[in-house]
Amino acid sequence: MPHQIQHMGSGIFSLGLSKCGQNRHFISRTHIKPRLLPRRIREFHMKFLFFLAQRYLYELDQHLDRFLKSATMAKIKPPFERETIRKILIQTVSASKCRKGSLRYWLSAGPGDFQLSPSGCHQSALYAIVIQNQSPPDYSGIKVVTSSLPIKPPQFAVMKSVNYLPNALSKMEAEEKGAYASIWLDFDGFVAEGPNMNVAFVTKEKELLTPEFDKILSGCTVKRVLALAESLVVNGMLTGIRVDKVTIEEGKAAEEMMLIGSGVLVRSVVEWDEQQIGDGKEGPVAQALRNLILDDMKSGPASVRVPVPY
Ligand SMILES: Cc1ncc(COP(=O)(O)O)c(C=O)c1O
Secondary structure (H helix, E strand, O other): OOOOOEEEEOOEEEEEEEEEOOEEEEEEEOOOOOOOOOOOOEEEEEEEEEEOOEEEEEOHHHHHHHHHHHHHHOOOOOOOOHHHHHHHHHHHHHHHOOOOEEEEEEEEOOOOOOOOOHHHOOOOEEEEEEEEOOOOOOOOOEEEEEOOOOOOOHHHHOOOOOOOHHHHHHHHHHHHOOOOEEEOEOOOOOEOOOOOOEEEEEOOOOEEEEEOOOOOOOOHHHHHHHHHOHHHHHOOOOOEEEEEOOOHHHHHOOOEEEEEEOOOEEEEEEEEOOEEOOOOOOOHHHHHHHHHHHHHHHHOOOOOEEEOOO
């Protein structure tokens, strides 16, 4: 596909569309010619969707807050104020004309001299890419395995960055074993998270249980799921919601297990380390939570849905 450089205002330079498998990519960046590959990039991604005549970015502000918090932890000063970054991201989606897909963005220390210290990088840079997703969603039950790779230390696990080699290797380990994802345990042996998703369980007592967030990434999706799940407590499907330490035995004995994240939304785990979870089928709570999230994307409050002017 041809590449066209287009000035879109607000420091956005579209590099045109590129085609990659089933997905179309639309890229913008705040430097026209970054001479070097971005170093110390911080990554983030989220989903947006098209609904009726309006299109929305889902949980833009929640993801942006985590992005900026991660930037502070990584000691990168963003090139723009929050509001400008927000506008750039919305404009990028709008310029892409993409109606269904995801937006990923990165913050880099900027073009520099390939040294370890970023002191030779003059100006941080923001990169954004819109990925059109044409594949139909797959919500079938999946298998997971316990990761043999160690989780990142808490200081790095709570931060969204592109230091994702352990995450990539852990995903590859799962695929090599015919599973969808590997589940990390923390350094004390408690259930932690997947390589790009959180985990949650429904206990025998019908409590929704998810690991504490002090040693893992604080997932925007799981946080929203926890809020939406209150309605399942009200209707009696759940007896309560608990954020707590989870042992591997407790997890494997759960009635339901699910992976939760902006990529998978809510997906049932039916087997963990070749041990069946619950009755080996997608559970009713996982199904209900996914429906709640999908409804929230279509008709949730303004705090989670930001309109994109196309
Ligand atoms: C390590 C890790 N945990 C959890 C998540 C889920 O976070 P979110 O719901 O914000 O996508 C992600 C997302 O990429 C992740 O990388």
